[in-house]
Structures are given as structure tokens and as C-alpha cells.
Amino acid sequence: MVATLDLLTETGRCVACGLCLPYCPTYHKTQSEADSPRGRILLTQAVLQGAIPLNERYMAHMDLCLTCRACERACPNHVEYGVIADGARAMIRTQRSASLAHKLAMILVASPKLLKVTGFGLRLANLLQLQKIIPRLPATPKQRRWEAIYPANKPRGEVSLFLGCASSVLDGDTLAASVYVLNRLGYTVHIPSTQTCCGGLHQQAGDSASDLDQRNQLAFAGNMPVLGIASGCGARLLDLMPDKFQDISAFLTKAEGWDDIVFTPLKAKIVVHEPCSLRNMLKSETSAYSLLKLIPQADVVSLPGNAQCCGGAGAYMLTQPAMAQKLRNDKIIQVQKTAPNYLATSNIGCNLHLADGDELKQVKIVHPVLLIAQQMGFTA
């Protein structure tokens, strides 16, 4: 947790110029200064100074923030809004317990065994077609068991792969595709069984994730690059392992071995969605385009409005459903206007949020690495 004095110093770096306001999705929707980055920073400063109470109204404005950090990217004074938001949430957490949904999610993600059981449970529910009764139930692909090591034939390097809670249950295909692509390029892949949740949901709730951090530090000890497929988890892991962690697409664009790869052409329109975690935190949104452009005949274009968050934002889609839906609607309109065959996104949370409805039934929502792997011969 950030010390109160440090937090106050960081809020003091905001000169209230307002240049971040046009980039803030919640300000855009409510037109309320209190739902803008500048407003939230000044409110937090006032709470820290004791000028206003830490009450429900303050918490409501902080709760509505997506922590997309689009404001941070726009700020000419480099105010670290993410640090302020995390500190504010930890401060709020001393006054209010986490919601039941958050508590359940955190218990689940901290236990690999429980997660596995949930994955099999979801798969069973899908097989029984229970999503007709429970509409928000995600489609669950087959559950996989991971080996500790996937050796490349002629190794040119070694990497570790971070599985992630949601990805391991709901996006095992992209994880398997990542192993396939890395092996084909000559990279041996290690999957430490002691790795755990990235702690992103804990951070979002204002809780400490130091126990999870410690476990991941131990699981990924050594100098090997650590790769992740979900940019939401990646943003947290980059903070934890700044010298080692890389988004999978960013690593692959710089990797060697592509000269020997033959792709099956794909005559299709691929629209790229840029998750906020990939744009504003990992700052590697261009790598998905570079990868996808390797596919012959593919028409790879950017989704208009990529600078605005889709509303998924970790547990936000569950805790702030009204705003999450408004922001999702903006994305749906843009996807429908561009009419792609594929919508490529590098974050499982965004994928689930965008797919949560009937509007995009005709569009395949995939991770860029899964698409590229398929054109290299990978089958799930």
C-alpha cells in the first residue's frame, strides 16, 4: 500500500489543467467533474487532507473509475493516476469490506484446485446447455492439463508462460496456441505449476496481493523471460517483474525463427481491439498488428475508438454493470460498422465482456496469437 504522504505528494503533482478529461470514459458519459481524473485526484487529495469525509459519495466516484489509465497516458505532467487510484482504493478498503462478488472471485482465483473444479463445472454446464437458463455463463472450452516443460526441437531460447486464472479456465486454446507458436520458433516453454493468480482483482478491490506476489516471484525465479497472454494480468505482472515480464505478442514480434514459417492465407477482415491494459500499461498495442499482418491476404485494421475502454475492466463489468454496458455499446456499434470476420483482442476480460450478448454472434472474437497459430497449422 502506498503511504499517505506519498499519495498526497502524487495528488499534488496534478496541476488541474484538465487535458486528461477528454480521454476519460466516465467523464465522457456523465459530464461530471467528480467522475473525471482531475476531479477524482482533487477529491482524494481533499480526503487525505481531512477537508472532506471519506463518505459514500466519494467512494461512488472512485468506484465508477475503470482504472483504464487513459488519463495517465494523456497527462503532460506524468501524474501517476494508477498509483493514486490504487492508494485511494486501499484507503476505502479500510472503511468498507469488499463486495460478496469480489470476495468470491478472490477466493476462487487464489486456489488452483477450486479454479480447476470451476472450469470443469462450467464445461459441464455448457454441455448441459445451462446458458439458456443462466445467460451470463461463458462458453467454456475443454480444460487442459499443463506439462512443466514443452521442449522445442532445435532450441534457440527458453521462456516461461504465465497461465492466468480466467485464461486457464476459459482460454486454454490460446495458451496451447502460444506453446505451439513458441515451440515452432524454437523456444522451449516452461509452465511452473506453483504459479498463481496475478493479484489484479485484489488490487482492484484495494486488498493486498503480497502473498500471491511472493508465490509468483518464487515460481518465476531466474532470468528467463516470463510471457503472458492476457494483458490485464500482464499489467500487474509487469509491475511485479519489470525486467522479465513481456506480453506474448510483443515477445513474438521480436522473436527469431519466422523465416522458416509458412502461413495458410486467410482472406478475412480482422479488426484489432486494443485493451487499455495493453495500450496504457504494457504499451505494446502495436505488436498485435505486426503479428496478424504476417498472415497472407488478411486485412488487418484498427477498431475505431480504441482509446476508450470497453467497460470490461476486471470485475468492473460485474460491480458497475450500467456503465460497463454503456461503454460496451460504443464498441458494439464500432464493430458492427466495420463488419469484420474476426475481432482480435489480447485480454480475456475484454473478450468475455464483448461476447456477452447476441450482437457479435457472427464475429469470431479471438486472441491474436490463436489466430496466427491456426494459420501455422495449430488445431485446438
Ligand code: SF4
Ligand atoms: S492529471 Fe494531468 S492532465 Fe489531468 S488535470 Fe492533472 S495534470 Fe492535468
Ligand code: SF4
Ligand atoms: S483511469 Fe480511466 S476512468 Fe479512471 S479517471 Fe482515468 S481515464 Fe477516467
